[in-house]
Amino acid sequence: MHISRVQLVNFRNFERANAVFNTGVNTIIGENGSGKSNLFRAIRLLLDADQLRWAFRLDETDFHRGLKNWRGHWIIISLEFSEVSHDEAIQALFLHGTGVIEDGAVGRATYNLIFRPSAAVRARLGALEEGDQAGLTELLKGLTTDDYETLLTGKSTADFTDPDVYKELVGDFNEVRFPVELNPPTIGGPVPRALSITKEICFTFVQALRDVVSEFQGQRTNPLLTLLRSKSGEIDPVTLEPITEKVKDLNAAIEGLPDVSEIRSDIRQTIRDAAGETYSPASLSVRSAVPAEAERLFQSLRLFVGETEDDYEGAIHELSLGGANLIYLTLKLLEFKYQKAKQACANFLLIEEPEAHIHTHIQKTLFDRLTYSDTQVIYSTHSTHISEVSNIENVNILVRNGALCEVYQPATGLEAGEIRSIQRYLDAVRSNLLFAKSVILVEGDAEEILVPALVKEVLGISLDELGISLINIRSTGFENVAMLFHDDRIRKRCAIVTDLDACFFNTNPNPADSETVAKQKRKALGSAAAGVERQTRLNTFKAGNTWLSTHYAQCTFELEFIRSGNAEVAVDAIGAIYVDPPTIQQATEDLRSTDPARFGKRILTMAGNHGKGWFAIQLAKRVTFKSHIPHYILEAIFTAHRPLSRAILANMIDYRLKTHGDPALLPSDVAAEVLAHAVQFSHGEIDRAALLAVLAPALPGDVIIEVLGFV
Structure with missing residues (x-):
């Protein structure tokens, strides 16, 4: 079983987006701020047991930023699964929860998170007269996210990214036309609380590595500690008992040393002399920090690694950034392997920007080797080296267009031969065209x-x-x-x-x-x-x-x-x-x-x-x-880069004025006037004709006049 589609509607920087995934290894690429982390967050809200509680705590900041007014709108996150296992237990889960029955069995399933106004609010919207803008404004004015509900559904049939479908389900805010039906069947039925998909799958998320050292220091985030905890639960207490007894004996022997005992007594007496008996600590010990309890003993363990061949093993904070990141990633992958061994109905591994501080050869090797059987792997990356070895059929490209982010699939509609041709061509240099x-x-x-x-x-x-x-x-x-x-x-x-x-x-x-x-x-x-x-x-x-x-x-x-x-x-x-x-x-x-x-x-x-x-x-x-610059080259540049930013054009004009260099041909007061007009143009205060009126006489025949023609 694998995720075949993710639909996002009004979620953060996605107005409506459709990401398509295949079995095996998938890649998500895009510039900064294009929504890669938000796409991962959407998937995690439904499949990551650690994040599921946040699915019920969405707020107004989770709404698409391009909405003029978020009130009354819905956030929809929809996952589609394909190749659902024919195992009886799995079929039962999806048959009663999220599956779409085809030929007597569930081959495809949907699982949706819908954040929408409460039934009472939806009923009031449906009661509005068509075209009643004043009534709609008044109704929406007082809404907060406390008036919203979170619904998990399955067996949906709606294409949530279709604007017409959205109007049918949610309503037309421009025409003030809202549905009377409060629970249309196309959004699917509520998933019973007793059925939890997160308990039936193996899901591991490896976040982008910002500060690996701090991750190792945290009790909750330390991947080594997570592995040790999972293993310690499998160790027989009888096996651990001799070890804990040795630790107790060690601590007692250290506390019994004359110097240690004397220093302890001197500290206690000095505190009493300084603060008095009432404010002194009730007890005070000088002993080893090695704990005797099994759980705390595991927590005290640290990883030491040798990066060079001089036999020195350093702590994580002593490693290079790349070395520390590679160790962290390795432990998270091992955590995934431990979970996968539990024979879940599906295995998902999400890795966010694994290339941070890692050598290009390791990036490519890592991507090439991270193929686990029966596992869907989804990467997000900025690396052209990873994108070079990615299968173009399994790539989603996220593109930022102002406040709006879109998702593209570069192989859609292409023949197999065309795909192979592109795949051979996109090496590390030329694959940057995808970014x-x-x-x-x-x-x-x-x-x-x-x-x-x-x-x-x-x-x-x-x-x-x-x-x-x-x-x-x-x-x-x-x-x-x-x-x-x-x-x-x-x-x-x-x-x-x-x-x-x-x-x-x-x-x-x-x-x-x-x-x-x-x-x-x-x-x-x-x-x-x-x-x-x-x-x-x-x-x-x-x-x-x-x-x-x-x-x-x-x-x-x-x-x-x-x-x-x-x-x-x-x-x-x-x-x-x-x-x-x-x-x-x-x-x-x-x-x-x-x-x-x-x-x-x-x-x-x-x-x-x-x-x-x-x-x-x-x-x-x-x-x-x-x-x-030859004219046809300029034409190509400013046809590809369109529209030309007014601010960028103003910077070009400033540059041309500064490099002109001959005060006799371009007096400083004239240059200042042109620059002032360029600034006004960049702020939208004057139009192209007004700028050209001062620019053309000051820089006759200059290339910037030609560039201005492309605005």
């Missing part, structure tokens, strides 16, 4: 190296700050990756950047051409034809998909780099390519030429001498704020 707010796909090393450098130097902001992952697909077809971005899968913007490879020199055949020249012309014509075919194919591929956009270099990236006004950057790099003065002179003239046939051939020759990647590194070293 980004938006993605740009490029096809070469030059773009991968130069574009981030250009953006940072020219605009004063990094692609990371924009939340953009720039991914080099290399020999992988764009479609094999871009198919992830779709209404059914990952609803993030993805910009495809590629070359049309149009001819930039005369390719007309000439009988006087040498074989070398003729071959170059044929190759150029072939590349141009392939570019047109690629454009047609990609435009057809993205048609109707609002999450994809395509952006084309007319020729190649290197040539467009020069054509955009970066000839001097390339001229500065000539010394890294050529040493012969005549060649250097000729190359300089070619790059400064306005003829694409000259500067195009030269830049491609320079790039080909040592490889495009190496040459891009040389150019990236020489890029400055005076460099230029």
